[in-house]
Amino acid sequence: MITPFQALACPLDGAPLIPAGAAWRCAAGHSFDIAAQGHTHLLPVQQKRSRDPGDSKEMVAARRRFLETGVYAPIAAAVSRAVLDAGAADRPLACLDAGCGEGYYLRRLAEAAEAAGQGLAVLGLDISKWAVLAAAKQERRMGWVVGSNANLPVLPATLDRVLCLFGFPVYPEFARVLRPGGLLIQVDAGPDHLRELREVIYPVLKPERPASLVPPPGFEMDGVDGVHYAAALPSAAIIADLLLMTPHLFRATAEGRARAAALTALRVSVDVRLTRFRRA
Template identity: 35%
Template structure:
């Protein structure tokens, strides 16, 4: 698979031994874990962009408990239905979802801005091409992907349009209105429903909406699960410290995770 794009000159990268190189001579070595870092310094806005190692570790621990398995299964079902061959996962994190998606495509690329997340992900599935990179300059060639996926990640619309083939697909997963409502009630004085439909409006001028589905996952969380879930969400730092501490001391919490899936086609 030679779908990667040089982040410096935008030429095609080719893998030779353990180095990705373009015709202009820019080269990027594979790390020992098996990923390549294409997040060049001129595209960086901080020293350690993306999720912190602590957040990555908490998410890995939480997802390994199978709590979000219904979502992963729903994503797999869509891939089985539409059968794309090339897939780019934007914001792949530690690889929980893309590990499952890879089994349903021919070529699979996972990109995330958080180096610590990609370092872990690269150990999980050597069949995926793992990349540290930014959504602002997706590290793949023009019109090379049949589907882009963004699960709880930003949606860089111009870049998605650039890398998708004609009639290519874009899968967006975002919190449904009632996502983790019981948990948020514990954290905030006022709880507002999530507004997933804003993404439909954002993409409507360039994409046709093919599928819209809500997947619910009832959860029974023990204390460590609650702490891990908090650490991997933005709720943790938005809540008052005393409310977060009270929630983290609960022995058990019953809550429903609710996911909105949108599948779009590039027009």
């Protein structure tokens, strides 16, 4: 059974949020409306760095189109295994995707959990209001909030799993919200990830930084797995969507972007590192 995770904290004072009609409220009277689509905005203006932080509406749409092609399905399957294979629970696993985008990986996780008979209490969080809106429109059984990894609106020690997939980890916050023994599952690009596309848009590829095997404070290393395969991008539209959902579009020169736009098909390497950190 898939249900929304509800151990939410007020982003202004950290107190528990209690559902009250069409809003969440804390004891101090701070109130946050639940939108018609089911999501809640828990990113106060003082915690924003811009008027519209995170991915734009166009970037979210591109990511959704690309992910629904299934090119990254093996990554989603590896994430789902990492969440579920750590041991079945006699209660729903509480899981946060910190930087959930439009919810692709959580939807795949929900499918895997249902097939395994494992209950999930799920929260998707993203700083982009467009991403959270898109996620909420597609899946109403989960909780969705606009928020920041730097100040997670989650009560301490209430989560079994935190996902950070191609995102921006804030380890002190992840440690705060995870129960002892809970898992942080982090996915990062490996040295060959999308190498063929990067060779098109950059004159010279920068050397990759070696991955650190030192766990962050509050965590122990639980294991590292790699996901490696080749993927076909059979159209200019798919290539354009992939480029738009990565930082490479904004780092490339105008000439590099033009070379990418001229492609009509491309075969790329997918190379990611899945690291599991256990809350000490």
